[in-house]
Amino acid sequence: MIDWKRVEELKQEVGDEDFTEVVVLFLEEVEETIARMKATPSPNTLEEDMHFLKGSAMNLGFSQFTGLCQAGETAAANGDTSTVSLPEIFTCYDGSRAEFLTRMQPGTASG
Numbered sequence: 001m002i003d004w005k006r007v008e009e010l011k012q013e014v015g016d017e018d019f020t021e022v023v024v025l026f027l028e029e030v031e032e033t034i035a036r037m038k039a040t041p042s043p044n045t046l047e048e049d050m051h052f053l054k055g056s057a058m059n060l061g062f063s064q065f066t067g068l069c070q071a072g073e074t075a076a077a078n079g080d081t082s083t084v085s086l087p088e089i090f091t092c093y094d095g096s097r098a099e100f101l102t103r104m105q106p107g108t109a110s111g
Contacts, residue, residue, distance in 0.1 A: 001062070001063065001064045001065075001092075001095060001096050001099050002061050002062060002099055002100055002103070003061035003063040004061065005061075006058075006061035007100075010059065010060065010061070023060065026056055026059070029056060030053060030057070030093065033053060037049055043076070046076040046081050047073055050069045050072040050073035050084070053065070053093075054070050054073055057093075057096075061100075062096045062100070064096060065092045065093050068089045071084075072084040072086075
């Protein structure tokens, strides 16, 4: 679900202190987008939303979520918005987030 190698690369790229800030910003932005998508789903912005979520997820190593967002972005680009399972994407994000936060807790092993 999580590409821990990517997480470690990001940590090395930005440093431990900035890493926490990056994670907080990522989670806030993704959750704002998901909340908006749940409240007012729009086929007109689906491709753009999936692209944003994919890029954010990729940067933080949320590999399974990245894949679902990529598939959703491609389907939306092809006009197949009805084939995009938003509940599956949202559930995957929730699981990825939980796994990530559990493993990143202070005192737990990472990588």
